[in-house]
Amino acid sequence: MTHNVRMYCLTFILVPLFAIITAFSADKIVLNSWNTEESVIVRIDRVGSIRSTEAPLGFNGGEQESPSQETSPEEAPWLTEYIDVTVTFLNGDDKGTSKDLLITQLSTSSLELHPKRRYLLVSDRFEDNTIQYSISDRYRVPWVVAFLILACAGLIASAGKAGVRALAGLLLSLAVLLGWYIPALANGIPPVPFAILAIGAVSSVTVLLVVRRPAFWIVAFLGALGGAIAASTVGWAMVTLWELSGLASDSASLLASTIPNLSMEGLLLSAVMIGSIGAVLDVAVSVTSTLAEMFSYDPKIPGPRLWQAGIGVGREVLGSMINTLILAYLGSALPLTILITSSGADPLALINDPYIAQELVRSVAGTIGLLLTIPITTAVCVWWLDFRLRRSKEKKKESTS
Numbered sequence: 001m002t003h004n005v006r007m008y009c010l011t012f013i014l015v016p017l018f019a020i021i022t023a024f025s026a027d028k029i030v031l032n033s034w035n036t037e038e039s040v041i042v043r044i045d046r047v048g049s050i051r052s053t054e055a056p057l058g059f060n061g062g063e064q065e066s067p068s069q070e071t072s073p074e075e076a077p078w079l080t081e082y083i084d085v086t087v088t089f090l091n092g093d094d095k096g097t098s099k100d101l102l103i104t105q106l107s108t109s110s111l112e113l114h115p116k117r118r119y120l121l122v123s124d125r126f127e128d129n130t131i132q133y134s135i136s137d138r139y140r141v142p143w144v145v146a147f148l149i150l151a152c153a154g155l156i157a158s159a160g161k162a163g164v165r166a167l168a169g170l171l172l173s174l175a176v177l178l179g180w181y182i183p184a185l186a187n188g189i190p191p192v193p194f195a196i197l198a199i200g201a202v203s204s205v206t207v208l209l210v211v212r213r214p215a216f217w218i219v220a221f222l223g224a225l226g227g228a229i230a231a232s233t234v235g236w237a238m239v240t241l242w243e244l245s246g247l248a249s250d251s252a253s254l255l256a257s258t259i260p261n262l263s264m265e266g267l268l269l270s271a272v273m274i275g276s277i278g279a280v281l282d283v284a285v286s287v288t289s290t291l292a293e294m295f296s297y298d299p300k301i302p303g304p305r306l307w308q309a310g311i312g313v314g315r316e317v318l319g320s321m322i323n324t325l326i327l328a329y330l331g332s333a334l335p336l337t338i339l340i341t342s343s344g345a346d347p348l349a350l351i352n353d354p355y356i357a358q359e360l361v362r363s364v365a366g367t368i369g370l371l372l373t374i375p376i377t378t379a380v381c382v383w384w385l386d387f388r389l390r391r392s393k394e395k396k397k398e399s400t401s
Helices: 002-033 141-159 161-186 191-210 214-242 250-258 264-297 303-332 334-343 347-352 354-400
Strands: 040-051 080-089 098-106 118-125 131-138
Touching (some): 161 264, 214 354, 264 354
Antiparallel strands (some): 040 118, 118 131
């Protein structure tokens, strides 16, 4: 007991230390490999006064411009202000040098500039040879890497080989989606058929790495695939009956104009399928692992008993998984949810809104997919064990005859 406590305490010390060291190493690599044609990484050493919305004197090498006229309240959010700063360039042609610059940004910008912090600096050169500098974002790569490493190292340290398998499954699944499926979508392939192939690949990888007993791989795979197909079928029915085009968001409209031959309805269905596969896999693996454990203790357990156990386990898991699925969608749309509830909009009009309807499609289809994954996985397990038992009996008869 004391040894385990010591190991956990040592892990809690070493894992964050390893994450910080890795983040510093990644920081040096990123600084040397950053694409400086779009932006450079700078450290702000001093933040001076904020000048008014009038054009400043000596605008980064340019001439003085005349003060702006009074603006109306409608134009106020688009007013420009100038901030006098001193920056040190951390990469690019001016690496290691410090300069005094005037940073241009909107007066309503939420990006605050603080000394000793690092930012992404963008420069635009105009025809009169003046340069306009602006800060596009904070530079946060080291901390992003640190927390990713912290999560991965913590998973491996706490779960051991199971954590390694889970992490490997996640990386391979991301490789399938980001390395093959999404680039193929960008080339205009039909989203739904290839989404089924991608889901099959992700399910295969996850099942092979997570389910410990090879004899039950087919059970978890067919259960997850059945749940995903059920979710996609429900999603297709909802999209068709609700007459959704998949163009409710600005990003979808921009994508449709960029890739004209891409089916946005099919892309919406693909999003439903891929969004539900994680939760569906979790339920399928949980049910399969429980039934496999029961079968290992009692190989003669009757099929009806296995069916009851599978349904019972599924019900226990279902409540938390539905909460996870619905709250994940709600959390991603939280700003919009707050905006809607504070505006006092008509509930019926909200349900009819295409953006809200798309989120309902994802939530409802994913929930029904979870509901059907439980009986599908349990039925496949009972059938598979009965099939294997009958085959073993036939082999015994053949060997004795």
